[in-house]
Amino acid sequence: MRPTTAWHAMAQRPVSFLTSAWPWRSLAYLVGGVLFGAVVVAGFGLALASGLVLLMALVGVVVLAGLVLASTSVASMERRRLRLVDLDPVPDPHRRPEGTGFRAWAAHRLTERATWRELAFTLISATALWWLDLLVLGFSFGLPGVLFEATDGQTWPWTVFGALVLLASPYTVTSWAGARAAMTRTFLAPRDQELGEELREVRASQARLLDSLDAERVRIERDLHDGAQQHLVSLGMTLGMLRLDTPDGSPQSELLSQAEQQLATAHQELRALIRGLNPPVLADHGLIAAIEDYAGRFPIPVTIDLSLPGRLPRKLEAPLYYLINEAMTNIAKHSGATSARVHGRYHADVLILDISDDGHGGLDPEAGTGVTGLADRVSALRGRMRVSSPVGGPTLLHVEVPCRFA
Known part of the structure; x- marks a missing residue:
């Protein structure tokens, strides 16, 4: 060479x-x-x-x-x-x-x-x-x-x-x-100057990626709502009309009942998927209401203590919602906790989040327990994350994200 x-x-x-x-x-x-x-x-x-x-x-x-x-x-x-x-x-x-x-x-x-x-x-x-x-x-x-x-x-x-x-x-x-x-x-x-240029480009690329992912998420939600969900509704109406011509107690009636039950389950799961992709409560009422709504459907009790001076920008609101959502999902899957807490405050242009649980602890960030994905989300927001999880618990996820209210 x-x-x-x-x-x-x-x-x-x-x-x-x-x-x-x-x-x-x-x-x-x-x-x-x-x-x-x-x-x-x-x-x-x-x-x-x-x-x-x-x-x-x-x-x-x-x-x-x-x-x-x-x-x-x-x-x-x-x-x-x-x-x-x-x-x-x-x-x-x-x-x-x-x-x-x-x-x-x-x-x-x-x-x-x-x-x-x-x-x-x-x-x-x-x-x-x-x-x-x-x-x-x-x-x-x-x-x-x-x-x-x-x-x-x-x-x-x-x-x-x-x-x-x-x-x-x-x-x-x-x-x-x-x-x-x-x-x-x-x-x-100086190398820090060269890295500064590269870092600015990476951050700009991350911002564009987040914007495109947000737009793609909204598009998928709209397509599912206007496409697949409407087809399921139409299929339900067809099954209902078919039941009018089917004698009660016949084998065909039993099959129709099973089909209607499976259709109702599929419809319910699709609605949950659509709500997870682009929660209407997030778009209408903001991050706090969306997290409280999600916590109300969580399998373990969650205490929500979020205080913000105003409505977050959309480009920050949606990523933070999915960040908290993913952290709580990890708690339900891996921690064995009986309760969890989400605490958030805004101070000096920084949004500080503490997500904790009373589970068995011992969380290893390199063991593929979902922490890597959380770290990637925080990095994309130009924030930083620390994890405290001694064996026996509790586990604390501390996140700091730069944030400015208009």
């Missing part, structure tokens, strides 16, 4: 590495670092001195602000130079300002976190990195030259040492170039 960084190139066989362009690319990177660093030190030193001198006249504030903005140009140049020893492109972390003109651009850049990271990198580069570049180059090439020049019959071991240093210079130069590149990437393309 083709190496993409100087360090990856050093992991190749010595012949492949030494005959590749990587040692020369690393040398160019360090030489460029020395030259560019010297220019930056001269320019920044002059600007800093001028800014401090003129600070009393307030003109220095403009000079110092210009110094901060100039660091973005230094960082931009470093990102381009980085391609010598790191082939993965470094994205520009700056966003386009909303306004137009230099003033809008400058005001936007001064408020960006990336600008101040680049300023910190510029100061580190000016005070340390380019000096280290010079030191590595001096050790790798300057020291052998001095030793060769000073060689005589009594100092031949130093000649051998200088030759060894020179032979090792491709590795010395490339190893420092790789380390410098890694440090540069850390400052100019």
Whole structure:
């Protein structure tokens, strides 16, 4: 596989590495670092001195602000130079300002976190990195030259040492170039920033998925209500008309009774399914009423203590209903509890839910007891969840979900 960084190139066989362009690319990177660093030190030193001198006249504030903005140009140049020893492109972390003109651009850049990271990198580069570049180059090439020049019959071991240093210079130069590149990437393309972009996309994708699932749930509920349920009603009417022509006590009458009973059961289960997909009480009266309605049909007593300052948004209300619904279903299936409690409060833009039971406890989140599905639901809502379930009980499910009321 083709190496993409100087360090990856050093992991190749010595012949492949030494005959590749990587040692020369690393040398160019360090030489460029020395030259560019010297220019930056001269320019920044002059600007800093001028800014401090003129600070009393307030003109220095403009000079110092210009110094901060100039660091973005230094960082931009470093990102381009980085391609010598790191082939993965470094994205520009700056966003386009909303306004137009230099003033809008400058005001936007001064408020960006990336600008101040680049300023910190510029100061580190000016005070340390380019000096280290010079030191590595001096050790790798300057020291052998001095030793060769000073060689005589009594100092031949130093000649051998200088030759060894020179032979090792491709590795010395490339190893420092790789380390410098890694440090540069850390400052100019921090991993948390890349993850931030990915995380925003994941969250946006989760939001779209939740919206599409909610819309699909409503569509299925409507299709079942207007389709399958109406067909069952029609079938019931047909069976009723057929019974009018069937003598009482006949074998056909018994079969009709069985069919009517099975039809009634199917109709009841379908209505329960429709009510679970899109509970009318949830759409009409909100989360608290829907949870109380569900608790009234629960096989064990459930105490509901929910207090909210208002009606939740639909995109949050439905997922929270199914979250609580699934948690209570897990209690009924796995806990062996005789009672349960749902407690919820809203505080500082966070909805806090505690769902507890008096069951046997010992809940293992990795044992496939439904906790994984709950964690996925909470994660999709950008919340967090903790489970406390000692052996012998009780079990407490603590959920915190970001929430804002309009």
